[in-house]
Amino acid sequence: MASGVAAVWVPVSDMQRAVTFYRDTLGLTVASEDDEWSEIDANGLRIGLNGRESASPSSGGGAVVSFQPDGSIEDEVADLRSKGVEFAGDVSEHPWGKIVPFQDSEGNDLQLYAPPQG
Template sequence: MTISISKVGQIGIPVKNVDRAISFYHETLGLSLLFQTDTMAFLESNGLRILLSLPEKEEYATASSVVYFQVDDIEDTYDQLAKKKVVFRGEPHVVSKMGNVETWMVFFYDTEGNTHAFISEVEGNS
């Protein structure tokens, strides 16, 4: 039997404070809040669920993998979120060029110490 993964359906992000994390992901980043409990919250980004949860065991309390959020205008996203005090690691910059398409990226921290990124593909001048 061949394994056939159709898509990534959910990404889990460990948090230290559920309410603070909800505020960041829902209010600051604008993700839709589906529902929450005392120990977790489910948000949604264009069909992908994001689970914010207090770790069940200490071994799961480390920072998550980097989640790359696709945005249309990385400079505008950067400017708007910098005004909301989101902490960035540098400024948006080109990371690759394929033909006339440039991939731009900028990394940022959430309120729980996780590193994530915004990524945008734009038509360049080739």
């Protein structure tokens, strides 16, 4: 039986570009860095950047890594846009929270998620 998530990993084509994106654009901490495998600390969850498997832009479906913004989701979108991140659309609001999708430097699907205001 699973007791939790140990890590999430995503394939990358260019390790340095991917590390730069997660560190400089998203503001996360690089826990370890290598040509074939690097780890990013996302507030206790390890995101592995796997250079051993080929990355290709998503064709829909598959895993999505959701990040919780430090402040409002709208402020985070504005900050990421200023760093060159392109969003597929605007923030959408649902009964279970707000989301806005984007991709990392390697074409992996990411999103910002904010739970509903209680």
